[in-house]
Amino acid sequence: MKLAVIGVGLIGGSFALALKQAKAVSHVTGVGRDPANLQLALERGAIDVIAPDPAGAARGADLVLIATPVGQYPKIFASLTDAKALITDAGSTKRDVVAAARKALGKKISQFVPAHPIAGAERSGVAAASAELFRGKRVVVTPLGENTKDAVKLVDEAWSTCGARISRMDPDEHDAVLAAVSHLPHLLAFALVHEVARRENSAQLFAFAAGGFRDFTRIASSHPEMWRDICIANRERLLHELKSYASELGSVQKLLEAGDGAALEKLFAGAREARNKWIHSS
């Protein structure tokens, strides 16, 4: 199988490395905006050749993975209208991605099987890629009514070969779930660091920040452009989550103002119990 990867970063690079390691693909063409990153992708063996653009990369490929920030998808889909390959993606949002694909691909939409590997890191670029990135992680595949069974099966198998566990959702459900457990926490972490960093005494504040702050804000070291695109693409759902959370903070504020230690302790104990249950079961 010949693979084309559009956006050879952490995700695209890891997908290529994993499929190559499993000998599931014989040849990988890479496309990207950063020549130094593409050069490193060649050196790391993630890709075999560099193509000048998505259309060139897709030519002769059996499978195309789009793994750029989702804001670039409309342009990429528009350049894939002649592609004969099966197309999948790794975008963190699915409603906007499917809408962009439908608009650009028309009847060729049957060739596009959307997916989202729930694996990432705050590091980015092919330098951070690893054949092991997806091992044991979930990949949500959100097939379209137009997809053939064989097309979905091929995409499922590619991700399974990377070691991932496949889940099914529809794009709406996917975006709602991810807004709550991924997109919102990223926004909250970025906001906290931003709020601390702009203060006059930020050097002192950072000096006394410890492990709790470090872990809470790890995702605030994530890729700004990628997260800009996710926030914009999923902003309706994200705004809904942000408002729910602001309302939750409003309740917490009332408990603090009332000095209601018993209610705070109950809230904390419930959260701890829920989290520990999740950690032990996952």
Place this chain on the structure above:
Amino acid sequence: MKLAVIGVGLIGGSFALALKQAKAVSHVTGVGRDPANLQLALERGAIDVIAPDPAGAARGADLVLIATPVGQYPKIFASLTDAKALITDAGSTKRDVVAAARKALGKKISQFVPAHPIAGAERSGVAAASAELFRGKRVVVTPLGENTKDAVKLVDEAWSTCGARISRMDPDEHDAVLAAVSHLPHLLAFALVHEVARRENSAQLFAFAAGGFRDFTRIASSHPEMWRDICIANRERLLHELKSYASELGSVQKLLEAGDGAALEKLFAGAREARNKWIHSS
């Protein structure tokens, strides 16, 4: 030197283990509310004997460490009015602790040198204690005007022996700094897990939560009673921080509503840069 530890948990147990390992203390008396935990403290060699109450533990000790949740301090100070030992503590708040000490100890306040080791974990109890917990970590010592130089020196040296780096602040400054970089993030993490856990589809939400959510919420597995006491003790400062953060989220909400990708990316990039600078310098 003979040590008494009131509250032989993660912090108290680690302090005792570190000083014993360094042969800086010859004998440790422990006091606590949980007999099973005290038994484990004996078995782990953190303490040599169990005393029935703080007054009994302090009798014959050279140094007393109070390492319970701060809500218990007023009662503990009240039972130490006859103590001849030097007293220090490990509370995460300092204004309330100093006020409680002044009220209970009167002229004996000179015997109390407040401190706060900025080291912790979401695990609690002596089972999680380690002689290495404080190595390379900061301990804020907030000496009082009444303390002698020798008293402060002895407390500094005890923490230095544990491998910690000593910093000085006054209690007000300490509580303001910690509210921003520790107390607020804990509250935010508890609130997020609480908000997710109470939903109808919480099982699905947790199933698709990944590494970002796990690290963001690690501190939501912290000790509920300890954090109840911290929030109540420092609620003035914490409310101030909570309101600043809510206002920050309000700004982020406006950017989202306006679909202002450029401003969001700028905010994310600034946060990432500030965090990475901190991580690389710490």
